Amino acid sequence: MHSLxxxxxxxxxxxxxxxxxEAADAKRRLLERAGANVVGEDRPAALAIVAIEDEGEARAAVARLQARGILVNAVDRPDLCDFTLPAIVDRDPLLIAVATGGASAGLAKAIRQRIEALLPAGIGRLAEALGQAKGALRARFPDAADRRAAIDGxxxxGGALDPLTEHDVHAVARWLASAEESAETRLVTIRLASxxxxxxxxxxxxxxxxxxxxxxxxxxxxxxLDRARADAVRIVCDKPPADPGMGLSLDLSL
Structure with missing residues (x-):
């Protein structure tokens, strides 16, 4: 993974x-859309974007800013960048970022467009509803593992809240009213091909x-193993235990 x-x-x-x-104007619109306060070089800041066309001037500006400890994005110059700006799918509050580490903005844009075509227009409302339901979710599923498994399901x-299906504003409430009280315990064995x-x-x-x-x-x-969820527990063993634990467990072998 080239960047975090x-x-x-x-x-x-x-x-x-x-x-x-044009490049500077586009970055200004993006920053203002995110609520940033766009300032000049003489102002204190933690982040900077350099959209200067002249190679020498751009490199000099990046050097000055980095000398001050400022993280810099240099437009179209990935070798000078401390951070890059991804292609963004905005379904507020849902944000999806697609990045190539500066290798190809065109590829990132093409993937963003494909993702946008897959997402229902109202997926942001689903995210908001899930956020507003956090208290009710904790009350219904006091155990964190049960709660995570219920939400995942x-x-x-094809699930009750499948994010690629359009839902109305009451979908989360309906699901909570009918959700299972406990998560299924399941162990799935996967024999890897390679x-x-x-x-x-x-x-x-x-x-x-x-x-x-x-x-x-x-x-x-x-x-x-990195394809697993970041918070999934990873356990090296020759054989999984008889009781693998609540929720979904996998047994991986080559």
Whole structure:
């Protein structure tokens, strides 16, 4: 992973923007849309965007800013960037960022457009409803593992809250009223075809993305384990225990 994606709250935050022309104007619109306070080079700031066309001037500006400890994005110059700006799918409060580390803005844009075509127009309302229901979710599922498994099941393909299906404003409330009281305990055995993550079947990839814990042999490569949820417990063992734990567990072997 070449970069760690971060979402930074920009409301009222000063950001230096240097340059003129189409690229600078586009970055200004983006910053203002996020609520940033666009300022000049002489102002204190933690972030800066350099949209200067002249190569020498751009490099000099980046050097000055980085010398002050400011993180810099240099438009069309990925080798000078401390951070890059992704292609964004905005379904407020849902944000999806697509980045290539500066390798190809065109590729990032094309993928963003494909994702936008998949998402229902009202998916932002679903995100808001889930946020407003946090208290009710904790009351209904006091155990964190049960709560996570219930939400995962509802948001799965074909689930009550499948995010690729249009829902009305009462969908989350209806689901909570009828949701199961406890999560299913399940252990799924996956025999990997190869150590290459590109050889994962669609089913295996989806299960890795949903599992609460992953029991695996020592020879299962990190590239495959990294396809699991970041908060999934990873346990090296020759054989999973008789009681694997609540929720979804996987047994991975090569």
């Amino acid at each position: 994606p971060l979402f930074v709250r920009m409301a009222g935050r000063p950001v230096i923007l240097l340059g003129e022309g 509802a948001l799965a393909e 150590p290459d993550p590109d050889d994962l079947t669609l089913v295996a990839a989806r299960l890795l993305g949903r599992a609460d814990r992953v029991y695996h042999r020592a020879n299962v490569p990190l590239a495959i």
